[in-house]
Amino acid sequence: MSIRMDVDFVLGQLGCTVSSGDLPVHTPIDGSQIGSVKTASPAEIDAALNRALNAFLAWRTLPAPRRGELVRRFGNALRDHKADLARLVTIECGKPISEGEGEVQEMIDICDFAVGLSRQLHGLTIASERPGHRMMEQWHSLGPTLIISAFNFPVAVWAWNAALALVCGNSIVWKPSEKTPLTALAVQALLDKVLADFEDAPDGLSQVIIGARDTGAALVADSRIKLISATGSTEMGRAAGQAAAARFARTILELGGNNAAIVSNKADLDLALRGVLFSAVGTSGQRCTSLRRLFVHDAVYDDFAAKLKAAAASIPVGDPLDTAHLAGPLIDENAFERMQSALAEANEMGARIYGGERLDRPGVYARPAIVEMESHAGPALRETFAPILYLFRYSELNDAIALQNSVGAGLSSSIFSLDMRECEMFLSASGSDCGIANVNIGTSGAEIGGAFGGEKETGGGRESGSDAWKGYMRRATNTINYSNALPLAQGVRFDV
Ligand code: UN1
Numbered sequence: 001m002s003i004r005m006d007v008d009f010v011l012g013q014l015g016c017t018v019s020s021g022d023l024p025v026h027t028p029i030d031g032s033q034i035g036s037v038k039t040a041s042p043a044e045i046d047a048a049l050n051r052a053l054n055a056f057l058a059w060r061t062l063p064a065p066r067r068g069e070l071v072r073r074f075g076n077a078l079r080d081h082k083a084d085l086a087r088l089v090t091i092e093c094g095k096p097i098s099e100g101e102g103e104v105q106e107m108i109d110i111c112d113f114a115v116g117l118s119r120q121l122h123g124l125t126i127a128s129e130r131p132g133h134r135m136m137e138q139w140h141s142l143g144p145t146l147i148i149s150a151f152n153f154p155v156a157v158w159a160w161n162a163a164l165a166l167v168c169g170n171s172i173v174w175k176p177s178e179k180t181p182l183t184a185l186a187v188q189a190l191l192d193k194v195l196a197d198f199e200d201a202p203d204g205l206s207q208v209i210i211g212a213r214d215t216g217a218a219l220v221a222d223s224r225i226k227l228i229s230a231t232g233s234t235e236m237g238r239a240a241g242q243a244a245a246a247r248f249a250r251t252i253l254e255l256g257g258n259n260a261a262i263v264s265n266k267a268d269l270d271l272a273l274r275g276v277l278f279s280a281v282g283t284s285g286q287r288c289t290s291l292r293r294l295f296v297h298d299a300v301y302d303d304f305a306a307k308l309k310a311a312a313a314s315i316p317v318g319d320p321l322d323t324a325h326l327a328g329p330l331i332d333e334n335a336f337e338r339m340q341s342a343l344a345e346a347n348e349m350g351a352r353i354y355g356g357e358r359l360d361r362p363g364v365y366a367r368p369a370i371v372e373m374e375s376h377a378g379p380a381l382r383e384t385f386a387p388i389l390y391l392f393r394y395s396e397l398n399d400a401i402a403l404q405n406s407v408g409a410g411l412s413s414s415i416f417s418l419d420m421r422e423c424e425m426f427l428s429a430s431g432s433d434c435g436i437a438n439v440n441i442g443t444s445g446a447e448i449g450g451a452f453g454g455e456k457e458t459g460g461g462r463e464s465g466s467d468a469w470k471g472y473m474r475r476a477t478n479t480i481n482y483s484n485a486l487p488l489a490q491g492v493r494f495d496v
Helices: 003-013 042-059 064-080 082-093 097-117 156-167 181-196 213-221 234-246 269-285 298-313 333-348 397-404 420-427 468-472
Strands: 023-026 033-037 133-141 145-148 172-175 206-208 227-231 250-254 259-263 291-297 352-355 369-372 388-394 412-416 436-439 473-481
Touching: 003 033, 003 082, 003 181, 023 181, 033 181, 042 172, 042 206, 042 213, 064 082, 064 097, 064 156, 064 181, 082 097, 082 181, 097 156, 145 156, 145 213, 156 172, 156 181, 156 227, 156 468, 172 213, 181 206, 213 227, 213 234, 227 234, 227 468, 234 250, 250 468, 259 269, 259 397, 269 291, 269 298, 269 388, 269 412, 291 298, 291 397, 298 352, 298 369, 298 388, 333 352, 333 369, 333 388, 388 397, 397 420, 412 420, 420 436, 468 473
Parallel strands: 145 172, 145 227, 172 206, 227 250, 259 291, 259 412, 291 388, 369 388, 412 436
Antiparallel strands: 023 033, 133 473, 352 369
16 A cells, blocks of 8 residues: 555544645655645634634633533544544654554543643732731633644644643634644544534634744734744744733743753763664654764763764664664754764764664654764754764763753753762753753653643643643632721731
8 A cells, every 4th residue: 555545544434534635745665745735814814713712612601620521522523533633643744653543542541631730720818917818829711812833742742732721611722733634634533523522612612723933923913812832943943932021922832952961970971872773864854853962971982982883883774664664753853964964063072973873764763873072162062853862981970960051952961870969960950951851861752741841942832631721721819808907918908
């Protein structure tokens, strides 16, 4: 069966009919076209936003546990269609099938989390300084929520946002990457089926808008959108963040990462090798959490670097639908060009480069590159969305931590060490400056239970678990006077 027929079959299983349109869709598996979709016109966007606003006004009045019931049913629909959706994810973005399945599992997990949350949107009660008064906080629904997602996690990151936004009482508008519109339409079709059987769901509660960057910009600028949750490059986030700030819209930005790990001389080196490999090579280096820089202690550097180079060279790269392969293709030719220009820059700086070659087959398949750097500079200071790992030696942990923190991004980090003092130092206020700091696991592969996001140029937003839900709601502080006097706070007198 050709990939195109495979896609049509899977879309059929998912109940998704796609009418062809002006945006061609390709699979990175062999670069062939697998369909086309329609981009939204300005009039369609306008109508969609009106629907989203009206849907929000109705949805926010429904009790939160009832909203959770919708998300519970959606989670079950995902369970029923996990294999089909995972296959479509793999075909459209090229990640190995086990990671495609993991991505759908991540959607199911966040649905479960959000269902529980729908009975726990707790506010505080606060002691008032005035007699006969009490204070409390309430969390209210915020408004239509725009979710801008990236090609590398075409459905899971949307689900983090969608599941929370829905239980919080917001309507959702999804602008997927133009490289992965089919998975978005398929997920919307699944949700539509669940919505059709759910009496209390207003029309337009969840919508997909397909388009390029200008479509995203138009949505970000629109005052009907109250929250923008955007995943993508720092460049995209800077533009979206500034446009949103100009109209005081809320944002949750999950942008680039330039993630580092430290391998101490006191590490379990076999475990460290496996952790480093998955984070650096998994998903062909196309996760925002991918490991890009590795600081190895001088005493173990030569041995560790030799093992790492050998292991990276033996990673099976190839068709992601074949479970024998641990890494699939890069998303497109541009990705390979950026990889090559980063490697060329490193080469000019005198780095020693191992791997990084392109495989001779249709699609853009590259061997992972391990790059031994003389100095912490050049391409190592920025994110290149490809399997390149820059290696550095260190002798003082504090120096390694300082270098790790010296880049623009602040998403994920980890230390491999069995020394409690080193690990706690790394996790302390003067340790890693990232939103995610791990011990004895790599930088990627976070679970949904924790808040996900990073500092500095990563944008500062938090999605997924912990109390990230608060970003999807507005807080109201209420002071209630149940006395017959009217004392003022801070003892201010205003006697009339
Ligand atoms: C991303 O690459 O945008 O922690 C998200 C991870 C995944 C999510 C990555 N759970 O690697």
